[in-house]
Amino acid sequence: MDDDLRVVGKRVAAVDAYQKVTGTAEYCTNISLPGMLVGKVLRSPHAHARVVKVDGSKAEVLSGVKAIVTHQDVPRKVFTYNVMTYQLPQGELQDMHLFDHKARYIGDPVAAVAAVNEEIANEALRLIDVEYEPLPAVFTVDEAVKPGAPVVHDFAENNTPVPPTPVFCYGQDVEELFKEADAIAEGTFSTSKQIQAGLEPACSVAHFHDGRLTVWSQIQLPHMARKMLAYLFDLPESKVRLIQPFAGTGFGAGTDLCCEPYACALAIKAGAPVKVLYSRSEDFANRITREHICKIEMKIGVRKDGAPLALKAKYTGDAGAYMCKAASGCGVALASNITEYKFESMYQEIEAIYTNHVACGAMRGFGGVQSSFARESLIDEVCEKIGMDPIEFRLKYHRNVGELGWFPTTQISSCGLDECLRAGAETIGWYEKKALPKNGVRRRGLGVACMAWLSGAQPMLLEHSNAILKFNEDGGCSLFVSPGNMGQGILGTLAQIAAEVLGLEYRDINLIYGDTDLTGFDIGTHASRGLYCIGRAVKKAAEDARAQILERASAILDAPADQLDIKDRKVFVKNEPERSALLSQISNACIYDYQKGCRQIVAHATVDPAEFAPPWQAGFAEVEVDTQTGVVEVIRWITVHDVGRAINPQVVEGQLEGGTAQGIGFALYEDTQIIHGKLLTDGFDKYRIPSMLDLPEHETVLVEQGDPTGPFGAKSVGESGLFLQVPAIANAIYDAVGVRIRDLPMSPERILKALKEKTAP
Amino acid sequence: MILPGFEYRKAASVAEAIAFYNDFQGKARYLAGGTDLMPLLKYRLSTPAAVVDLKGIQELGAISADHGWLTIGANVTLFDLKNDPVVKEYFPVLCQSLEATSCETLQMRGTIGGNLLQDTRCIEYNKTMEWRTARGFCLKMGGETCNVVPHSRICLSNYCSDNALSLIALSAEVSLAGPEGDKTTGLEKIFSGCGSRVFALGPGEILTRIRIPMEKSRGVYEKLRVRNSIDYPLAAVAVAMRQNGARVCVGGVGPAPRVYDLTGTDAGSVRDGAQKAYTDARAVPNSTLSPTYRRKMVRALFRRAVNKILSEGK
Structure with a gap:
């Protein structure tokens, strides 16, 4: 990694931090x-x-x-x-x-x-x-497909706008491979209809x-x-x-x-x-919720040395009253399984069904959170069957650079999962703690899970971004971009990229955003694309502006442009740094040129990326299960994340820690209770999300090896934070008390019931 | 959500508060910390003509230990009470239940009087007017039947004060002042047993003070909730043990706390007591956890709380 960076990789305060903490930031609400x-x-x-x-x-x-x-x-x-x-x-x-x-x-x-x-x-x-x-109304997918069920939309026969459809399958017949498998694990998993629960x-x-x-x-x-x-x-x-x-x-x-x-x-x-x-x-009752994949049926088979053979799965989406993103949520759940492990074959289907619930849209970790739950739980199960440590399995059988990306034709551009797994295992004390005996009323357990996500959904989806840079006479500039701006910290991160390329300070970049009249077209923010896609546009525009500056400076300094560099708001000749001109001087000359040479420095870049740059992650949970009440306490959580490069480590950690809270909530208690179509949990007093005080001791470890396609080697981090709490906690519960929970939330009642069934003769 | 319109009066004495109450022909609600009343007003679950503020009554703001009693003014905040040295030394169960009440920010606002006189809660009651109108009014809203248990003629909404349980376990008494005069009674006696009218108080009565016999005790408070940071109890057990025996109070399930005086502390007595509490608990599907589970937890927490004290004493 190039460590000669002045702005990128630094912990600078978010550009909107001051406005937000002083209450002057403007929201729709005010x-x-x-x-x-x-x-x-x-x-x-x-x-x-x-x-x-x-x-x-x-x-x-x-x-x-x-x-x-x-x-x-x-x-x-x-x-x-x-x-x-x-x-x-x-x-x-x-x-x-x-x-x-x-x-x-x-x-x-x-x-x-x-x-x-x-x-x-x-x-x-x-x-x-x-x-x-x-x-008459219908509230479950099982009821909705029965003959004579109420018809939600006239055009959708059996209330099934998306009948079981195989997508992105590869390899030979999975059923044949299951016959060869030495260990098989399968199960049906259910998830709750998570609400995004924004503060505003x-x-x-x-x-x-x-x-x-x-x-x-x-x-x-x-x-x-x-x-x-x-x-x-x-x-x-x-x-x-x-x-x-x-x-x-x-x-x-x-x-x-x-x-x-x-x-x-x-x-x-x-x-x-x-x-x-x-x-x-x-x-809570009307904003469309997380893509509701109500049921996942999954089966995996491996050889006795762990070699992954086949994965078969079906995802059923309870679309609610309108389709919105029910089918695409299932589709992404499916796609996100492809990259993680070297399965020889995969067969996966999606299905979406209308009911009389509010429709479902998208939430952070779209589809991938649900499929991680099923996949990582079953991996844990086969590892036990063949007597292999779950970390060893993952180290040995994850995919690597050049192998299959999610979408046909795409390849993995970088992978730091080995480092993630090793660093996490050491931090949590995996091998020492695993060997401890389990007894008493409260029992401790450890769990691990992994994921590979994306940095924008290209080339499957259009991921077009534009960035415009405009220099003022003082050498400062305005950066015009249009990400979705919901507190994730993208604005400052984009400014860091531009400042790095242009030899400016972070605060020299004036950000213009959030207005379709002012900015170029942008898809916006979804699928963890902001930094990777918009960041590439910003870097490209900054490089163009840099070339324009150097060209102009070349005349002033009487030196070829390729021998010039910019640092600390100054352009200088590389091997004679004392021959220099202030950026403000050059910029001013571009605007106030009385010799008929006016040309303001304005750069525009468009990107429409096609590469697949997956961020990788390993998550580790240590839990304590109360065998009398079924209550699970997360003692410690560790996220180890391959981000390629953290442009602003503070922002990256913030993203991941926020995700930890959402993931723990989804795992243990966020529970959308609906009766007869009526939402019971329609407020923060009933739909409970973790508060700061509910968070366990948690740590974020970043793995930075650089991605060849990302801006300064960066990959995404937007959604990554909340993928692995569910499967890692589920695996840790099993480690602690020997029960597999396959329904979310993993409530005390479900755990107690499973414990009782386990001990029943 | 905006508050409905009402008249506001701030009383400087208990007598003045009662006079304000009478001025509005009883269509007034008393306000102390407001953490329970404000949401009720916003949801239009209570629509008084006037709100009479008790916060200005200085005499209700003190804690004093004399004549063999610890006397707590109703306006004392949960936070101040939690940090009182006598409470810490003499009444650990109360200390624990105060600590388990909501979060510190609300403990600084909420008063002990208001905490004891909080309304009962139900997943189908604490809702917006639009929600309740669409669902149809239940017994507690003046309707014909319970929405949680169809055809039920009694409201089993949950009384959620943590501190009532520990105070009852400590044999606390409360003083009440009202238009008809003053009286003192056992805290456990102020409950009607019916969720639609939680307290057996006379019109306009104000809970002025709570007093606990000054005798050192051992105690444990066990609370079932989803999040440890802030939530109301979904089942809870307070135990206070003194020289002459253990008193257990069970709450969070149904409209009134239940008291159990343990005659012995052998394993059999504890088991029998816990089983009795399990049998008595009238849990219905009015919270986010299932009634079956909550009942089981009454039994589990009962045994856990008592056994914890017994093992501490060894």
Whole structure:
């Protein structure tokens, strides 16, 4: 690794840190525009009902009500919240209508109102007269596919828009290989419908003025959201402007639209700005959740020396009422199995089924979290069967550089998993602790799990990014980029890349972001792509700007450009450093050149990457299980992550530690309880996520060996943090008390039940 | 979520608070720390015409040890009580239950009086108005039947004070002042046993003080919750042991704590006591954990708590 770096690799404070800790950062929630109205959504109380009539006449005459919108006020168009549909040439299934004639889950929007204050808006909702014809509803995938089940969408036979479909299979017949296997492990795993649970509830502001629609949104994919909203309201894209202030939520929730269409419809009708802010309970019950892979059936077979033979799996998605990302979630679950181990053959299927639940979108670790649970649990099981240490297995049989990436035609560009496994085993004391006897009421155990994720979903999905750099006369510059900005620390990291290339300080880079009118096109933030993809665009633009600066400096310093270098805001001749010019001098001369040589330094770069640069990780858990109550306490957690290069180690650690909390929550207690389509756990008091005080002693170890394709060798880290808590904790529970838990959350009750079954004669 | 409109009065004495209560013909709620009342108001689970603030009543803010009692004013915060040297020395079970109450930030806000008089909780009750309207009102909201146990005529929502259990185990008494006069009674006697009207208090009565006999005790508080950092109990057991025996109080399951005086501390008595508590526990599906599991945990925590004290004493 090149250690001659001045800005990259340094622990600099996030660019937005000061604003955030002093409370001056602007979020959608605290945007206030002159004459802004309060928008509220009227929702179906029925899980499944025909909307026979919507009559707003009584609400309309209420003083203070400025607009009521129903299906009559919007163009009737098929659309989807899932704006990622634009990343595939054929798109993804679109099955929604704004205020449809049928409500398909409890909470499905039927109408919306805008009023001068919240009280009047709420009163107006009560005055809207809706006639429903309730229909029988269906809440499980097993019920939904039975003959005679209620039909959620007319076009989807058996409520099955995606029937069992094999994807990315390779090798020979897996059934033949299972016959050769010396050890087989199989099981059915279930997961809960995790809620992203951002601190900021869903919020959007819209303003329609002078024929242009401006939307403030928490979306992670601003340009594609603009495209969807333009389509929905019959406007050209250029007439729609999407602004993304800081978002107090994300974790994938921002890869789908949420309240934006309702804010827009109201703003267009009212002719005034409208803010739609969901209450906490409304947010939990109506913001589409993690891709809900409700069931994973998986089987693996290995030889007696551990050699992995075959993996067969089926992923069933409970799509809820609309498809959004149910099928793609299952698809990613499947793809993420390909890269980890050298299986000779794989056969995997996906299936997605409609029910009358809220739809599911995406959450951090999309699909991979679920498949890691199944795969890493079963690996642990076969290791026990053949008497092999789980770390030895992983060291011996993980894939390596040049082997299969997730997507056909892609290859692994770098791999630091060996170091991850070795460092983690040493830190947690794997071999010493494994040898300790297990007895007493509270028993300790250790577990390990591994994963290989991605740095953007190219070439499967379009991952187009642009970066623009513009130099001012003082030698400072503005960097125009458009990632989703939800607190992950990407902005400063991009500035570090530009500053490194340009010989500037981190703070010399002025960031312009979050506005589709100002920045170039960008897919935005999803699939851990931000640093890898946008970072490559920034590096490319910075290199172009650097070349322009050197060319200009060449004339001033009377030396060939290739003999010049930039450092500390100064351009100098490499072997005669005293021959130098200040960057400000050069930059100023580009702008104020009275000799007719004006040409401001502006650089633009586009990238559309095709390489597959997987970050690798090993996670280690030490747990203590109370055999009388079934309560699991995580004593220690260690994440060892191959990030290629940590551009800002502090940001990387922050990402991973946040992921640790989400992973432990998903493993042990985040539990979306729904009865008859109604969400019981609709607030932080019932849907419990770990607080800082609930976190165990945890450590993050970074492995940095550089990736040949990433900017300064960097790979992704965005989603990586929460993959391995579930399988490593499950494996540690087994190590402690000898029971395999295959349902999430691994609640005390489930553990106690498994313990009882184990001891039963 | 915004608060509904109400009149606000701040009382400087207990008598003034009762007078305010009478001014509003009883359509008033008393406010101390507010950690229980504020969410109820925001959810419209309580819609009083007036809120009478008790925080300004200085005389209810003291802890004193004399005449063989530790007397605690109702306005004393959970945090201050937890750090009181006498509580630490004499009543470890109370110290533990205070520590297990919510988080320190809320312990600094919440008062011991408010903690004891907190409303019961149910997964289908502590909800927004929209949610409850769509579901239909339950017994506790004035409806015809329970939403958790169809056809049930009694509300079994959970009483979630941690400290009531330890105080009852310590044989604490409470003083009540109301329009009809003052009285002192055993803490365990203020419960009605019905979740829709939790306390058997007269209209306008204010819990002014709590007193505990000044006798050193050994104690253990065991609490089942999902997160150790902040959650309400889903089952809990407090045990206080003094020279003349052990008193166990079980809570977090159902609308009132249950008291068990252990006659002996041999393995059989402990097992029988735990089994009785298990049989008595009326757990219903009104929390995020299943009733079967919570009942089992009543038994497990009962035995664990008592055995812990016994083993400490050895």
